[in-house]
Amino acid sequence: MSEFFSGFWDVYVAVLTVVSIVACAIFLKSQSIQRVSGAAETTGHKWDEDLAEYNNPLPRWWSWLFYITILFSLAYLVLYPGLGSWKGTLGWSQVGQLEEEQELAQKQYGPVYKKFASTEVDALLKLPEALAIGQKLFLNNCAQCHASDGAGSRGFPNLTAGAFQWGRDATTVKATIAEGRTGMMPPFGEALGAEGVKNVAQYVRSLSGLTADSIRVELGKEIFAKTCVACHGAEGKGNAALGAPNLTDKNWLHGSAEAVVIETIAKGRNSQMPAHKHVLDEARIHLLTAYVLSLSK
């Protein structure tokens, strides 16, 4: 690897470039005049024994164009980086240009976001233009998982139903977007045994009014009161501080079918909402918060 850090390749490239340019100039000069034998009207080339080519000379300004390209390349190599490690007198770089353009964009769009950044989320909910920007941000950053309408799909929370696992106030939603969340339901398959899991599943389904076997519900209720209550609460209403979902509403993140509920209890669930603070700035997250809340008003 050391050769990449030494100056050898820089010099190599620079010499090669300069030699090529000088060679082009010499070539141009030498090729603009030709020594021919015979009458001067032909180029002296002969094909098929007697087929000669007339000399139809190019205009002189055409050869100037060639020399201009040589001058251009020399000027370019002085002004811009191109000769080995030479930085160019203009100090231009790709990164510099990117930063300049980002600065320009910030100057252009910054005020738009700034205007909304100082407005409370509740007030933003009444501003259609803020929500329109929020929707664009949502479609670009969130819709991949939560779907274009925000209703999610299996494993990805529905944001339109008003059931927010971690809480529905602006500060919490903002924190969810910025920091991300890790939802963890521990597996209880071994602790409860197959029958126990089935009973709890029946009870949990009954909490949101789904059909269930009444005997199993009673058995499940007992286990629930001992095992699940710590996170989901005595009435199964969940605990937003832990991200434990409310089991009594009709929202099922992973599905409500008995087999699915059994799987959830037995094997547990791990869900991940990625953090967005490295992707989106404060002002954009602020607008997104308002848009997400507007979905379930």
Add this chain to the structure above:
Amino acid sequence: MNAADAPLPQEVSLYEVQRKIYPRAVHGWFAAWRWILVWATQIVFYGGPWLQWNGRQAVLFDIAERKFFLFGLVFWPQDVIYLAVLLIVSALSLFLFTTVAGRLWCGYACPQTVYTEIFLWIERAIEGDRNARMRLDRERTGLRKLGLKSAKHAVWLAVALWTGITFVGYFTPIRDLLSTAPGAWESFWALFYGFATYGNAGWMREQVCKYMCPYARFQSAMFDKDTLIITYDAKRGEPRGKGPDRGDCVDCGICVQVCPTGIDIRNGLQYECIGCAACIDGCDRVMEKVGRPKKLIRYSKGRVLRPRVLVYATILGAISAAMAISLYLRVPLKVDVIRDRAAIAREVEGGLIENVYRLQIMNTAEQARAFDINVSGLPGILVWGESITGLPAASSRMVPVRVRAEAAFPPGSHPIQFTVRALGVAGVEVREEAAFIVR
């Protein structure tokens, strides 16, 4: 050849110093046609940006907004196919005209010819005709020469600058351009286009046709023996000169003097010939004066109706007709359907399956409109929630749409159709294919 006969080797330059050409003024049937085309094309070019339509510039290519306005039509980037078809139509027209009558375009309507004609007219008005100009150039630099030359360049530059401003006026509304301080890019392009006009029509002239223009070169490939070209009747003309034993050509040299590319048509068809027919006009006048029949130099006679011409004409006609019909049937509404990719299908209450789509609805009309979104293709399939969306004039919006259908359909992909219809406007309706997934 043996060694004794061989001329001595010599050095030749492969580049040639440009020889200035002083085309002589010419009047006649073909010159009149050229002037008609100069007027026609330039009235359209200089006048175009000043036309108004519905409170905006009638012809405007708004690059920043990515909308091209052409009277009642508004083209969006999605309409680029029309540009492609327009280029095909132009190319085929060039093929057709070239096959029938050679370099018609070059001789009469090409901007290079048209602006050279205008600039030559100015030159003639200030410096005089061919002989006066040649004398002026030989003259020692003095007050008269400087005065005439600077007057000519001043007028040239004025015309060129106005041409540049007009050109930019097709991209930035010309009234705004003149009433407010122009932006940096507008100024650059106006000056650039102006400079190109001044340089090409004032200085480069025939050099453009001889050395730069690609069309000039490949048009020769479309010639055949029936193509109309400008020819000198050598049988009638030769031997040239004055006297009873000579042909009709009096060797006055007018045909060479009027030629804008400086060739002698009597040497036959040459690649420099742009087919402007100035030599025909020039020669006809001389023939009239010396009392001999005209048309010593003339367009050759050829069969016009021949397979190649018919094929070009048929294709050109078909494509032009297709473009006209397509433009006539065009609806000022565009719709793209994009399925949500991650969330494929979800179960919702009532035993229904829901799919989510994004509809990119583009209202390309210049009025605000409301659109109704409908879906069909499966029994009972429907758009869930609000199906009517309003859009301001010439705008686009991404609308998330939920579609629900019975879960009882077999798992897999089912073809469905979205129909977006403008409310209260008959015929503005677009149908797009999509897929509904049941799992």
